[in-house]
Amino acid sequence: MFKFFTAAAAALTLAVLFSSNISWAAPHKYSNLKNKLIMLDSGHGGEDSGAVRHEVKESHLNLAAALELLKYLELLGAKVIMTRDSDRAVSLNERFDALETHKPDLFISLHHNDASDNFYKADNFKNYTEVYFSSLYDGGLENITSGLCFYEAFKELYKVNSVKLKPGYFKVIRSKTTPSILMEPFFMGEEGLVKLATSPAYIRHEALTYLKAINSYFNRLSETAAGEPSFTPLAGLNAETAAVFLNANACETFLQTAASLLNAADIKTVINSDNFMDGRNISRHYISKLLTIKNHFETDMLASYIEAIRSNAVSAKIHISITFNPEAPCTVSAYYRSDNGKKLSAALINNFKQIGIDIEFQPASFYVLSSTSAVTTVINLNPRRVNINDKHIVFTINSAVYNAVKTYLINK
DSSP: OOTOOOHHHHHHHHHHHHTTTTOOOOOOOOOOGGGGGGEEEEBTTTTOOOETTTTTEEHHEEEEEEEHHHHHHHHHOEEESSOSSSSOOOOOHHHHHHHHHHHHHHEEEEBBBOOHHHHHHHHTOOEEEEEEEETTOOOOOHHHHHHHHHHGHHHGGGTTOOEEEEEEEGGGGGSSSSSSSEEOOTTTTOOHHHTTSSHHHHHHHHHHHHHHHHHHHHHHHHGGGGGOOOOOOOOBBBBBOOOEEEEEOOOOTTTHHHHHHHHHHTEEEEEEOTGGGGGTTTHHHHHHGGGGGGGGSOOOGGGHHHHHHHHHHOOOOOEEEEEOTSSSSEEEETTOOOHHHHHHHHHHHHHHTTTOOOOOEEEEOOOOHOSSEEEEEEEETTTTTTTTTOHHHHHHHHHHHHHHHHHHHOOO
């Protein structure tokens, strides 16, 4: 479409658009977009509306931004594939299969965020953008560059406070052949912003912000390809798999007995550690990439990112993490939409109560739980209520974890 525009006319048209009050004006070089294959994945659709806030459906916002972005990309000579171009349902598997079939130069999944009511009621609430880049993509420079370019561009998004850059493990951005981004431009619980976002002016502004990020990505690749960061070489590393991944944070030996029992029962189990699988697993390669831009992350999340990379790298079916927060009750948490997570949690709670530890289920939606492909639970043992220094108690806790995993796998 728009074939009658010359490159110069296209650039002039976009320069005028960029001068909007809720956009930005700056010179841009667009030639590197020509003939690039870009896949736009408009999240949700049809009966799956995604978040709904103040009578606005996330699926509608996602599609509106994608359709507007499509026009600008085609205007500048890019080739665009849409996973949906109407309000219809598309499964995660269909989206991922389309990505793997077409192998675009860049894949972008467009979303808008939401959280619990309490999140918005907090006195310190400030809206922000989340940029998820594929940390499991094995392309070297591209995935890091894509994350940084979207991070920089979305600092200009109108009425949004800040941007957070995060490694992503969501299904649609887990390709190992294509740099992939999943975007959450803002949280929809802010009424004034979400209603503004339905206006043609804001839809155009958001699409142009995407365009700036995409253009910056291809420009930067063309300028800096020779300066690729040095990563751990793949030679000598393996992609060994495991059925169960156990994590006990700073106390990595805490779950050693459970791991030994599971391995003895022919359920291959690994423990997160500083010397994870003797440093030979492919996760070392992914983590070496991550550490090149660790200064862009929230420092308290780095350990969680590394935990998730290691778990995903071994393709674990079950992921159990134990924390020891003295300020929180004894709980077992699972992603609130995961039926399998709830089943595993029920088995854990039943076994803990049998050994005299009073523990409750707590649905959650935080990062590691919602993003890993494994059935994931997080257990908090409050050291004020559970004597984690008592060897007998530690053994019974390990036995409870072992029996819960076995029960879950048998009954699955």
